[in-house]
Structures are given as structure tokens and as C-alpha cells.
Amino acid sequence: MRIRNVLGAAATATALTLGMGAVASAANAAPLSANDWDYDDDWGYYYSSNGKAKAKGWVDVEYDHEESNTVRIGGKLVDRDFRTEHQGGKCGYVAFRYVSWDDHEDDWASSYKTYKQCGTDGWKNIKFTRYDVAQVEVKVCQIGLHSNFPTKCGSWHEIYNAWDDEFGYTV
Template sequence: MMKKLATGLAAVAATSALALALPSAASASTADSDSWGPVYSQHYQAKASGWVSVDWADDDHESNTITVRGKLWDLDNRSYDEGGKCAYVKFQASDFDDNWSTVYTKKYCGYPAFKRFSFDSDDVSSLRVKVCQIDLHGSYPRNCGSWSSIYTGDSETE
């Protein structure tokens, strides 16, 4: 009986310690992270949203790593025979010389569910996202929404 009581008290103490530690750990990790989205395709048949964070490698703000996490939803309930399409998300980053390039794309077919994604990109001054639709076996996105800015480093360097 005493052994069960001691084990139970130890479990409660460990759980309490973990619960007390989690809020501070969660607030520390979200302090450098901003949510973005939702961003939609044209006609609202695909959606993406998530979080973006920046880690500066130096105090002069000349080198960084952007981390993006998110979810991509396929909201097109039509069958492929009826013209249904998959969800598609595209990210472009601008370097510190204002040159834009595609840094990540993701395709997901699976109405009504979502697919998680994440990626990192180095030396980013701005980041934007666009959500589209794409044919099941296609390579050309269509029905795209407009570009949405999800990060700009201008405000951090002032």
C-alpha cells in the first residue's frame, strides 16, 4: 500500500513539474514566431496557414534563417472527373539584394483534409506566399490567389 502511494505521489509531482514548465517553454518558442494566413486560392478551393519565425545569425542583421511551418488544405470536393483539383502552395523569398526566387512549393490532394509542411530558407529579407490549385498529374498551377506577404525584415533592422 505504501509503495502504491509513494509511486502515485511521485507521478503527481512529475506531472505537476511538467505542467509548470510547459507554459514558459511554449511562450519562449512563440515569442519569435508569427502566425500567417489563412491565404486562399481563387474561388476558395485551397487554403494555407501557419507560422513563420526568424533566427538572426548576427547582431548586424545581415544573415538569418527563416523557418516556416504550416498546413495546406484541399477544399475542392469535386471528383477529378468533375474537374476537381489539388491544393498547391508556393513561397518566394527576397534576398538582401531584393532578388526574388521560389524557395518552396507543396502539392496536396486529399479533400477535405490537410497536409503539414515545413521548410527553412537562409538570408531572407522578405517572404511571400500564394495558394493555387493544380491538376492531379499536372505541373502548372491555376486558380491562384494573390501574393500575400508573411515576413519582412525591414521593421527589424530599424
């Protein structure tokens, strides 16, 4: 009986080892088509540093071929500052920054898209498309009603990065 258990355990271990090798090699294999690089996920909620603005949404990346894609980002921005402007209340603000395939990783240059929502009675829809993008980050802030300078910003959050294996793009 003891010999059967030992042989059974050895056979199970061998099968697992061989099976895991097949899984590991499949995970490292190059994609069969550009569709294998496609990526979609939800992001957020992300908040301003004081919690008075928040945003959440989704990102959808579709590849035509290597380093050629369409990135769609959508979601909503919510202003949670119930103070009036006279009381010091500010609007919700969200900024997206992105890097194209022609740039280097984390080379943010001047590629930004921003949205502003003033008033707690609704939200601002976020929806835009960019092409040939390798990396996208988002941050939420507050901004004055007539200002161009955001304040109380949360940190940048990565929502897509083709250079990071976690997002499924490998060549």
C-alpha cells in the first residue's frame, strides 16, 4: 500500500511538471495575430487628493498589427465638492496622458486629454480615441470654475502600458 502511494505521488508530480511546462511555454509564445494583443479593462475609481472628485471608466485597445492600435477610453467624472464657488468649492477634473509608439516609455511630453465637471448634480461623460498608443495614465484633481490650473491632485495611475507584460502585448 505504501509503495502504491509513493508511486502515485511520483506520477502526479511528473504529470504536473510536464503540464506546467506546456502552460509556461504557451504563455511565452508570440501571439498568433494582432487580436491576441487586444486589451480591455475597467479602471478606477480614482480620487483627487482630498476626495472631492472621482473618476472611473474603461480602456479598450485593439491592434491592427505590431505597434499599430486604436485606444478607446471612456468613463465618468464626478464632482463631489458640495461647497459653492464663494465658499471655496471647486470642480472635478481628470487628466489623461499618453505615449505613442514613436516615443520612449514614460516620455509624457505634451500628449494630454482633460475633462472638467462643475456641480454635484451629475457627472461628465469621458470618451475619446487615440491611435498608435503604447502607454496611458490617469489622475483626478480639482480645478477652479474659471481656472486652468488643477489642484488637490491624486497620483497618476497606469491604465494601459504595452511595455508591461501584465497588459498582454509581447513581441
